[in-house]
Structure formats: structure tokens, C-alpha cells
Amino acid sequence: MINITIAIFAYLIDRKFGEFRSIKHPVIIFGEMIEFFEKHFYKDSVSRGALLVIFMLCVVGTIAILIQLYIESLGWFLNILITSVLASIFVAHNMLIESVKNVLSAEDKKQAISMLVSRDTEHMSESDIYKASIETYAENLSDGVIAPLFYLLFFGLFGIVIYKVINTMDSMVGYKNEIYINFGKVAARLDDLVNYIPARITAVLIMLSSYDAREKYGTLGFYKDGEKHESPNAGHPITAMALVLEVKLGGDTYYFGKLKHKPYFGEGRENITKEDVQNALQILV
Template structure:
């Protein structure tokens, strides 16, 4: 296991966040996806499969030689670009000062959201992206090294760009969406366990599992339900996407009116998570 590289990557991300002087690897992946789609798009499963194949082949060809570098510091700094912990925390925190910035974080319609709805969206995206942006990348880095990390990021980026169930991407994005579901199965559940544990609500784990399974995504509901039960809130509910109201289940049994203070309580998880992750990774390095 790559404890040393993971430790350096996690700490580097927490201190420096995104390196703005370079073109981010995820942006480069997005450029590849956009270019492929413009030239080869056809709403078929086969064409979507080839998009996945060629992006993963390109990532593998580029990252494998880099992964052979023997210096864990260099590898750790490179790997930090695949972890989005500081950016996630900062982005959700900014919603408290600029509620309209929520439109940059979620895919739901944001024009007519109430203050409570904005706060709910902030907490939901924080919980869900703790899995996608922090725990999952760290998991694949720790188990499979730099190659595993960036292959995961490629699939996650594919899902975020084409993995939608709509007229354009129903078939073209199916391979991307299914692969993302598979890769996030374990990390999403690890994230849920971490949330209830760090909030001292381990007794809510069974309810978290039951409510998490209500989400249409096989993974997203678990960290959201974990956050809801940890904060004694009800998240989810009817939400507008692309001008259409969507009936979503509620996650949790608590209060439905969400305040700024609830967002701050959710964000208070970060220092506990940082402490736990650094201790576990450091112990792995020492052992």
C-alpha cells in the first residue's frame, strides 16, 4: 500500500489546495472528453464505450511512466492534484458568504432556491463530494498508487460530463455512469461510516444504510443520509432539475428547515477527518 505517497498527497492538498499555475489534470481530461464528443459523438453505448476506452488508455500511457519515479515526495505532490479536499471545503464555506455561489456546486436549478434550500444543497454536495473528491481518490491512491488514482479521476470526470440520463447521454454516457457506480461503491460507504463515526453517531449507521438505499444512485445516498442523521436533519426532498420538479426521497428524520449554522456544523467534520486520515496514514508509514 502507498501510505507515504498518500500522506504527502493529503497534507499537500490540505495546505495548498489546487495549483493554479498549472492546467489541472481533471481539466485536461475534460478537454479530451469534449474533443472526442465534438468529433465522434453518437448516442450509442458502443460510441460511449470507445470514449471511456481511449481516455483510460491515454491516462494509463501518461501516468504509468510517472508512477515509476522513485521519489515519494514528487509522486505525493503530483497525487495531491487528484484530491479535492481543500477546494471542496472552501467552495462550500463560500456559500455562507455568497449564497448564489451554490450554482457552481450543484446541477439542480438554483434561481428560485430559498435560503434553507441553498443551505441544504450545500450540505448535500459537501457530503456527496467527500466521497467523490476525497475518500475515493485517497482509497484508490492508497491501494493502487498513482495509476489507480488518475484512472479513478478519469472515470469520475467522465461520469460528471456525460453520465446523465437524458436525451443526449442516455446511451453515450452509460458506460461512464456504470463504471463510476462500481468504483464508488466501497468509498461511498466508507465515507458514510466515517461521517457517523466522527460525529459520534455510530448508532445511526443502520438507519443511514436504510435511507441511503432510497437514492436513485447506488452510492450518493449513503454519505448524504449519514450527514442527515449526524446533524439531525432531513435532506433531499422535491428538487428542480432543468426546469422539471423531481420527487426525491427525504434522507433522515430531522428538521427540514436548514440554517447557516447547520452548514457550519457539517463543515466542522473537516478537522476531525483531517486528524483521523493523517494519523492512519502516518501509522501506515511507520509500520
Template structure:
């Protein structure tokens, strides 16, 4: 396992968050997105096979580059690169910005794909908590999981899969077929991390209810993974997330996750993101104990 590499990568993200790279460089995740946009522009067809080619070509490129980088025998250099796959600080800062912004609708629109124009304050707060819970898995626990077992190669292969899903994995007219392979692969990649995240949320909030019931509510979500951390967070905070939500001008009748109040306040968002410091301490202390 790559526990020492994971420790330094997480520590870098904890201290610095997202680096602002100089203009001649690009963030590695932006490079992934640029390739996806280029392939789609040049080779898009409304077929599963063409989406399969996109996925395989991107993952092959990522594997080759990261395998070569893994041969550079410098743990701090590798940790710096791996820190780009972990988004704990950026996620926290982004969600915190929603409740501190003078324009919360704009702030939340930067984080979600749902319609934000007619959102109430409660809707905004609900979306912020759902985003935080779901992305604790996608942006923090999952890349850490693959980094721990497969090093820099595993971390960036996961981020490539997740980036593909976030860009083409939509169930709409354009991406229903083209993004299907990427979306299914993302479901597989997130299966274990999503459940670890739900358990971690239950543990850090000392919530027996969340631990016992997150799966019951989580399996109601159309995604096989996203519902579990969202449900754990809702149960831990004694609120209800989910419910009718507007996407691309159409209201989707999503089930409710949780058993508490449906009017979500800023205080609920603050309580949700308060998990970060406890999580940071637990992760860094646990890794340090394992590697010394």
C-alpha cells in the same frame, strides 16, 4: 500499499489545496475534461458503444501517462501530482463560500446541476450539505482509496472515471446512451468508498443513529452510492435532506434522507463542514502511525 505517497499527497492538499498553475500548464483534471470535450465534439453519437469508446480511450491514455510517471523515483514529485486528485480543501472552501457569499445562489450554482434560480435559503443550505457529503466520497475518500492500493495510476484512473461521469453521465436525451457506460463504471468505482465515507461521517460525528440507519435511507437514492454519505450526514446533523428538487426545469420527487428538520439553516452547513478538521487529523495521524 502506497501509504507514504498517500500521506504526502494528502498533506499537500491540506496545506495548499488547489495550486494555481502557471498559464503554460493545465491542471491534470482540466486536461481530462478537455479530452472528453474534444472526443464528444468529434465523435459523439447517441449510442452506448460510442460512449464506451470514449471511456476506454481516455482510461488507456491515463494509464499510459501515469504508468510512465510512476517510474520517476521521487515520492515528492508523485505526491504533488497525486494531490491534484484530492479535493478536500477546495471542497471545504467552496461550500463555505456558499454561506458567506453575498450572492449564495450564484455560489451554489457553481457546485450543483440542479436549478438554483428559485431556491429558498433553506434549499441553498440543503444543496450545500448534500454536495459536501457526496463529494467527500467522490473528491476525497475515493481517490485516497485508489491511491492507497494502486498509487498514482489508481488515483488518476479513478479521477478519469469520475470526471467522465460528471460530464456525460446524465440521464437526459443527449447522454442517456452516450454516458451510460461511464455512469455505470462510476457506480462500480464508488461502491466501497461511498460506504467508507458514510461510516467515517458517523464516526467523526459520534452518531450511533447515523451508523445504524445510513444504509436504510441511503438505498432509497437512485444512485447506488450517493445516498449513503448524504444519509449519514443528515442523520448525524438531525436534519432531512433530499425531497423535491428541480433539475433542468422539471421537479424530481426525491425521497427524504434523515429524520430531522427540513428547514436547513446556515448553522447546519457550518456544522457539516466542521467535520473537515477532525477528518484531517484522523487521516494524517493514522497514516503517520502506519508508515513510521
């Protein structure tokens, strides 16, 4: 019951105040630790990447447990208050919404969307920009909101911290390129594992937001197209969002000058509008 209360308060604090810009975000510290390990111990091998994962989980996990035990010793009221504030730092719904809104209001929308996605933006149409915005919002609803709250709910402060450590490792070394194909493999697989349930919960919650989508496709109607994504998780919330908005997301996309053939998600129209993005931002708010 305490964790449920903390999860609710943490979410509300994030929605009201967003990031506390006066302090150094813990994720930045995690990133610096990863960079330190990579600088001194990098090797193009799966085993060396596994050592990075063990190093990060042991160091950060130990600190998180000690902090959690200390806060719990202060009594239930201070435990709820302090843990809610600390946990809110790891929930990113406010920042996610503002980031997507910035794309809508920016004079140079290509530049704005390039800050959120890794795909090439130079030759994007306005519809492409809006599509990328919706896909980013849908995918990060899981990574930045539902997954952190899920692990907070079940494992307390320790759970949300460890999740963000894993997520940060994946975002920094979990790439299939020459440098990280081996070194980042364990981090990437671990990130897939911890996001498996939250991604599907996110997709279900998105579907539950629309009676019409549930009636037409069923609550689990996202699964068929969601399984087509190269990620075992990202396709599900993206497909659910496409079905609710009645648009078609995904499709061929350029990355680093090369065309990558990607499946489509959803069955609606392909021309994506600003209103579609605004409607997406109203889901799970």
C-alpha cells in the same frame, strides 16, 4: 507502507495548499480529451460511448504507468515526495471546503450555490440553499476526497489518476438526457462501480465522527435511507451527514423547471441553518 505515507502526505498537501493554480489542472486536460473524442466520434450508441471509455483509460493509463515507473526508479525518498505532490492535485478537500464557505459568505447565495449544483436555484429559500450545500459537501467528500485516496492507497499514482479520469467522464457525459443516455451509459456505470466502496467508507467515517449518531442509529444506520437515492452511492454519505447533523436532507427539488420527487434522508428537522453547514464542514477535517 509507501502508499499509506503518500496518501497521508497527499491529503495534508491539499489541505495546506489547495490547488496549484499556476499549472493547468490534469482534469481540465482530461475534459479536453473527452471533448475532442465527442466532437469527432460521437454517436448515439452505447458502443461508441464504450470506445470513449477505452480511449481515455488506455491513453491516460499508459501515461500514468510510465510516469509512476519513472518516479519509482528515482528511489523511495523522491518517489514519496514527487508522488505525494502529484497525487495531491487530484484530492479536492481544500477546494470543496472553500466552495461551500463561499456560499455561506456570498451576498448572492443563490448565484453561489448555482455554481455547485445542477438544481434550479431561482426560488430557493435560505434553508434550501444550506441543504444543497450540505448535500454537495457530503457527496463530494466521497468523490473528491475519500475515493481518490482509496485508489491512491491501493494502486498508487496510476490508481488515483484512473479514478479521476472515470469521474471526469461521468461528470461530462454520464447524463440521462437525449444526447448522453446511450453515449454516456458505460462511463456512468463504471463511475458507479468505482465509487461503490468509497461512498460507503465515507458514510461510515461520517457516522464515526458522532458518538450520539452511532448510539442512536448504529454505525450502518445510514444504509436504509441511503438506498433510496437514485444513485447507488450518493445517498449513503448524504444520509450519514443528515443523521450526524440531526437534519432531514433530500426531498422534492426543481431541475430545469420541472419538479422532481426525491426521498428524504435522515429523520431530523427540515429547516437547515448556516450553523448546520458550518458543523458539516468540521466533519472529516
